[in-house]
Amino acid sequence: xxxxxxxxxxxxxxxxxxxxxxxxxxxxxxxxxxxxxxxxxxxxxxxxxxxxxxxxxxxxxxxxxxxxxxxxxxxxxxxxxxxxxxxxxxxxxxxxxxxxxxxxxxxxxxxxxxxxxxxxxxxxxxxxxxxxxxxxxxxxxxxxxxxxxxxxxxxxxxxxxxxxxxxxxxxxxxxxxxxxxxxxxxxxxxxxxxxxxxxxxxxxxxxxxxxxxxxxxxxxxxxxxxxxxxxxxxxxxxxxxxxxxxxxxxxxxxxxxxxxxxxxxxxxxxxxxxxxxxxxxxxxxxxxxxxxxxxxxxxxxxxxxxxxxxxx
Amino acid sequence: xxxxxxxxxxxxxxxxxxxxxxxxxxxxxxxxxxxxxxxxxxxxxxxxxxxxxxxxxxxxxxxxxxxxxxxxxxxxxxxxxxxxxxxxxxxxxxxxxxxxxxxxxxxxxxxxxxxxxxxxxxxxxxxxxxxxxxxxxxxxxxxxxxxxxxxxxxxxxxxxxxxxxxxxxxxxxxxxxxxxxxxxxxxxxxxxxxxxxxxxxxxxxxxxxxxxxxxxxxxxxxxxxxxxxxxxxxxxxxxxxxxxxxxxxxxxxxxxxxxxxxxxxxxxxxxxxxx
Numbered sequence: 033x034x035x036x037x038x039x040x041x042x043x044x045x046x047x048x049x050x051x052x053x054x055x056x057x058x059x060x061x062x063x064x065x066x067x068x069x070x071x072x073x074x075x076x077x078x079x080x081x082x083x084x085x086x087x088x089x090x091x092x093x094x095x096x097x098x099x100x101x102x103x104x105x106x107x108x109x110x111x112x113x114x115x116x117x118x119x120x121x122x123x124x125x126x127x128x129x130x131x132x133x134x135x136x137x138x139x140x141x142x143x144x145x146x147x148x149x150x151x152x153x154x155x156x157x158x159x160x161x162x163x164x165x166x167x168x169x170x171x172x173x174x175x176x177x178x179x180x181x182x183x184x185x186x187x188x189x190x191x192x193x194x195x196x197x198x199x200x201x202x203x204x205x206x207x208x209x210x211x212x213x214x215x216x217x218x219x220x221x222x223x224x225x226x227x228x229x230x231x232x233x234x235x236x237x238x239x240x241x242x243x244x245x246x247x248x249x250x251x252x253x254x255x256x257x258x259x260x261x262x263x264x265x266x267x268x269x270x271x272x273x274x275x276x277x278x279x280x281x282x283x284x285x286x287x288x289x290x291x292x293x294x295x296x297x298x299x300x301x302x303x304x305x306x307x308x309x310x311x312x313x314x315x316x317x318x319x320x321x322x323x324x325x326x327x328x329x330x331x332x333x334x335x336x337x338x339x340x341x342x343x344x
Numbered sequence: 345x346x347x348x349x350x351x352x353x354x355x356x357x358x359x360x361x362x363x364x365x366x367x368x369x370x371x372x373x374x375x376x377x378x379x380x381x382x383x384x385x386x387x388x389x390x391x392x393x394x395x396x397x398x399x400x401x402x403x404x405x406x407x408x409x410x411x412x413x414x415x416x417x418x419x420x421x422x423x424x425x426x427x428x429x430x431x432x433x434x435x436x437x438x439x440x441x442x443x444x445x446x447x448x449x450x451x452x453x454x455x456x457x458x459x460x461x462x463x464x465x466x467x468x469x470x471x472x473x474x475x476x477x478x479x480x481x482x483x484x485x486x487x488x489x490x491x492x493x494x495x496x497x498x499x500x501x502x503x504x505x506x507x508x509x510x511x512x513x514x515x516x517x518x519x520x521x522x523x524x525x526x527x528x529x530x531x532x533x534x535x536x537x538x539x540x541x542x543x544x545x546x547x548x549x550x551x552x553x554x555x556x557x558x559x560x561x562x563x564x565x566x567x568x569x570x571x572x573x574x575x576x577x578x579x580x581x582x583x584x585x586x587x588x589x590x591x592x593x594x595x596x597x598x599x600x601x602x603x604x605x606x607x608x609x610x611x612x613x614x615x616x617x618x619x
């Protein structure tokens with residue numbers, strides 16, 4: 033295990049090991065802190081601002097076998113103008129699709145500021161040889177993806193082969209070059225807070241620009257607790273290396289209220305500098321619908337129905 | 345013996361819940377003083393979310409099963425007849441009137457149970473056209489109904505504000521002011537009759553507190569007022585409702601087949617005749 037310095041890796045392996053081995057988490061304290069952050073009262077004006085912010089941080093996502101060109105163009109239209117009747121609602125940050133649909137998505141976003149993200153490295157399981165993961169990623173980038181979401185090798189991670197997890201991310205970052213790389217930890221598979229912290233640090237050290245909670249394909253998606261562990265890892269990593277990474281939460285965040293709780297946590301633990309789409313994202317399919325409903329509810333005072341908002 | 349008192353709660357999504365506001369209002373009857381949940385804006389929001397879900401389940405239930413569930417409701421009330429009569433007498437009704445009210449209620453439930461798999465044949469039709477196709481008006485339930493029950497204390501009256509829309513497959517939020525103790529007792533029989541959760545939610549309180557929220561809520565498709573409101577109240581409701589094109593029916597008919605008509609929406613389809 034030599035100290036190989038490769039493209040994009042933010043920290044050499046020997047240092048990674050040191051950090052990883054120090055991972056100890058007080059879960060009782062963590063739960064208490066996270067729960068107390070969830071009880072902050074948000075006043076109406078702040079809520080409206082927060083909801084607008086949530087929209088601008090959304091990665092509007094469709095990752096299904098049934099995705100078609102039509103479905104993607106519908107989703108992209110919604111991503112650019114989430115509520116056609118209200119111009120004050122911003123565009124979302126990005127649309128997130130499978131590699132084979134990147135070309136279509138790219139064509140549809142045209143010159144809007146919506147980015148195209150692709151999941152690759154054989155999302156969601158990642159259970160293929162490395163060559164295939166590299167090819168998958170390269171294909172997505174060649175098709176024009178601005179951002180790449182990869183999954184970590186959970187098999188290797190759970191077997192204790194952290195080096196392999198690190199090396200794979202390093203190799204994928206090399207393919208990405210300056211294309212934004214988000215690494216999915218799939219916290220539902222990792223089970224413990226210590227594992228989430230270890231996986232976060234390994235992914236950050238290997239050069240990930242973002243770490244992301246989940247694929248959204250498991251019944252256990254994101255949780256505020258997992259996000260808390262990850263944000264602490266990001267902060268620790270920043271103080272160690274000076275490299276500032278972002279966080280994306282995805283999977284199971286369905287309502288506006290829950291999304292705002294994440295924002296509160298980021299604001300209080302990391303500071304308002306992190307409250308922007310460059311540092312924090314939501315992976316969303318149904319979340320956006322609820323946020324749009326709540327924005328209109330705040331503006332009109334009437335509870336809204338989903339069928340008055342665009343599908344996609 | 346310890347005297348155990350019942351806590352009356354709203355019935356939402358198959359569960360007995362207190363108002364999220366924690367507020368109650370007092371109702372004094374002959375036997376004792378009742379504290380009833382004072383429904384808030386957020387309770388209405390939760391009830392509508394539940395009713396949306398209940399509508400999906402209840403409207404896709406086969407008419408045959410709907411009939412059986414409604415019939416089971418009559419069985420439940422029959423079994424609890426005495427306690428209903430007692431409660432009505434606490435409200436000041438004579439025993440004779442109380443028994444009559446319950447008997448009529450049971451009969452009406454059975455009548456609507458029978459209608460559950462027949463209303464579509466009766467209310468829909470084949471339209472006369474002079475071309476080579478069939479033109480059919482097919483009836484569908486409208487969706488989520490908010491029903492304000494009448495001011496007389498009567499199980500039958502309460503039922504007649506619920507049954508017509510429930511029979512055709514709408515989900516109903518039943519709201520009572522004067523009838524509240526009775527309505528919350530009735531919720532227990534609903535709970536025992538296999539209605540899918542959310543198909544019928546029962547709330548109590550002061551209508552004026554939630555008038556605006558109900559009439560503005562986009563996901564409520566129809567507001568049925570079985571109680572006379574002042575002109576100002578009705579006008580406010582209609583104005584609020586216009587934003588979401590919500591239907592408002594004031595004191596709709598509760599007679600026979602005409603009772604279900606306000607809760608139906610017509611879909612007309614045509615189909616070529618084979619030659």
